[in-house]
Amino acid sequence: ASNFTVEKDYKVDAERVEIYTAQGSDLLHPVQILEPAKFSCFYYQKIDKRKSSHLTDIKLVTLSPIDLVVSMQNAALASTVISCLSDSLSGDDLEDESPEFRSLSTQDANRIARLDSALEKEGNETSSGVLTEHSIDPSYYGNGKGRDAKRVVRLKMTSPEATLTVTNDFQGLDEALFKIIAMNCVFGGEVSYSTLNDKPCFGCNLNTSILADYFDSASNRWENLLTMPWELTFNSSRAPQTKVQSSRTRMSTTFDIESNPCHVSFSEHFLVNVGAASRMWSVYSGASKKATSLVEETSKDDSIIKRRLSRSMAAHAARSLITTLPYAIENHCGIDSSYSIYKGSKRYPLPPSSTQYFRFELFPERGSGGMRTYGQDTKHPKSVTIYIGDTEIRIKDMDGETSKSRKSHFIPSIGVHIFVEADKRGNSTVLHLSSHVEIHSSAALPFRIAVIGDDKVHDLGLITKPTAARQGSKSLLEENEDVISQSVIGIPAYLLRDFAGGASESLCVQISPVLDESGVAS
Numbered sequence: 001a002s003n004f005t006v007e008k009d010y011k012v013d014a015e016r017v018e019i020y021t022a023q024g025s026d027l028l029h030p031v032q033i034l035e036p037a038k039f040s041c042f043y044y045q046k047i048d049k050r051k052s053s054h055l056t057d058i059k060l061v062t063l064s065p066i067d068l069v070v071s072m073q074n075a076a077l078a079s080t081v082i083s084c085l086s087d088s089l090s091g092d093d094l095e096d097e098s099p100e101f102r103s104l105s106t107q108d109a110n111r112i113a114r115l116d117s118a119l120e121k122e123g124n125e126t127s128s129g130v131l132t133e134h135s136i137d138p139s140y141y142g143n144g145k146g147r148d149a150k151r152v153v154r155l156k157m158t159s160p161e162a163t164l165t166v167t168n169d170f171q172g173l174d175e176a177l178f179k180i181i182a183m184n185c186v187f188g189g190e191v192s193y194s195t196l197n198d199k200p201c202f203g204c205n206l207n208t209s210i211l212a213d214y215f216d217s218a219s220n221r222w223e224n225l226l227t228m229p230w231e232l233t234f235n236s237s238r239a240p241q242t243k244v245q246s247s248r249t250r251m252s253t254t255f256d257i258e259s260n261p262c263h264v265s266f267s268e269h270f271l272v273n274v275g276a277a278s279r280m281w282s283v284y285s286g287a288s289k290k291a292t293s294l295v296e297e298t299s300k301d302d303s304i305i306k307r308r309l310s311r312s313m314a315a316h317a318a319r320s321l322i323t324t325l326p327y328a329i330e331n332h333c334g335i336d337s338s339y340s341i342y343k344g345s346k347r348y349p350l351p352p353s354s355t356q357y358f359r360f361e362l363f364p365e366r367g368s369g370g371m372r373t374y375g376q377d378t379k380h381p382k383s384v385t386i387y388i389g390d391t392e393i394r395i396k397d398m399d400g401e402t403s404k405s406r407k408s409h410f411i412p413s414i415g416v417h418i419f420v421e422a423d424k425r426g427n428s429t430v431l432h433l434s435s436h437v438e439i440h441s442s443a444a445l446p447f448r449i450a451v452i453g454d455d456k457v458h459d460l461g462l463i464t465k466p467t468a469a470r471q472g473s474k475s476l477l478e479e480n481e482d483v484i485s486q487s488v489i490g491i492p493a494y495l496l497r498d499f500a501g502g503a504s505e506s507l508c509v510q511i512s513p514v515l516d517e518s519g520v521a522s
Helices: 072-090 092-094 105-129 268-298 302-319 493-501
Strands: 005-023 028-048 054-060 066-071 149-167 173-194 201-216 221-224 230-240 251-258 327-334 337-341 348-350 353-356 384-388 391-395 409-411 416-423 428-434 438-440 446-451 456-463 489-490 510-511
Touching: 028 221, 066 072, 149 268, 173 268, 201 268, 327 489, 337 409, 348 353, 391 409, 391 416, 416 493, 456 489
Parallel strands: 054 149, 066 149, 327 428
Antiparallel strands: 005 028, 028 054, 028 066, 149 173, 173 201, 201 221, 201 230, 230 251, 327 353, 337 348, 337 384, 384 391, 409 416, 416 428, 438 489, 446 456, 446 510
């Protein structure tokens, strides 16, 4: 009965494994992280008591390409979940509560003593019938065989193609950073050790071919980061030295890396994007730590509630840095307009002197959620249609529009020209509608702008410095809702009809500084 062999063999076939994020219990607006993948996993275990060996063999084979897209918001979410789980499982909450000891009564002490005696007696009677891994043969350790017992764990993994794409979606951005593709990846490893020996031996090998691209935001295209495939072979091992004779066993660890030439090419835009992503992550981490420290300093109760409150405040502060509207349209042409996304039937209002922020919904490919695609990989261009009167202005791709020059569009129903231009403004891509004339202010004082024409004065509103923050006084916009305060004012196109068409050679614009709270100019 002492010489036995136990074998276990398992196989798991996965046809469709995917990962995606969504909002709420209804799983709204899903975004794909891992496209559906197919793989097989094999697990084999053999325990041979006669040879004192224990073998575990694990094999993982992917039967379809792996496409993984990780954003910085995904990394922040994973970091928060892991932190909460580690805090919950660490047991620190229980350590804060000081135990309260009470003396047992004589009756309780006698009852515990009787229970202990009964359990000990029952355990002695049944221990001879209980079989454990090393209780089958009593001489297992006594004759020294246990010292030669070997345990071997083998791991093999094969993947035909795996793609990792990293994107930056912090603070209103929606840009790709880089993409790494591992072709024909083969990995094998083995760890062997004795049950009573603390010096394990291992060996592993890796062979793959790596491709890499970076996203150039200036041209809105993927460019080659590695101009040629980089073939890499890695071997490592740790085993006792055989050439050196010594009374003590000495371990030797070796690493062998065989690599083809690595040809790298990148532009300054790649360095700028990576540097910006690094700074945004630092701001995110700093906000979490700052919120935690502020709560800990202001809280007087050094207990579980304080730690939970600090974590909640830190998560709230970090989430406040994440915006999800990377696109905008601003109307400075002075004409009521509307717009639609992806040639949709729903139109969104775009009143004069307003800026409307939005985002494009993602289209699903093979998975349940929408897939983030950039540059040449985009199958659905981010198109926008602007409606002014009976005229439609079509923007085929918002991302590609930033590299194009300013364009003019004639509106027959009104008889004016409208100019359209897209540019990167901060972290957003903004589509700007304007007339022939725009007024920008960099002065510290606010100014009232008006156009004199048609025998009357057309008040356009109040223009202020973009970063000016007048403290200690009420905003004129709060006092009079009819007054529009902004940093850029476009003269309405219909007021420029005669001037632009050549019927009038002059344009009269009145610019008056506002010096007091009543709005009286001097």
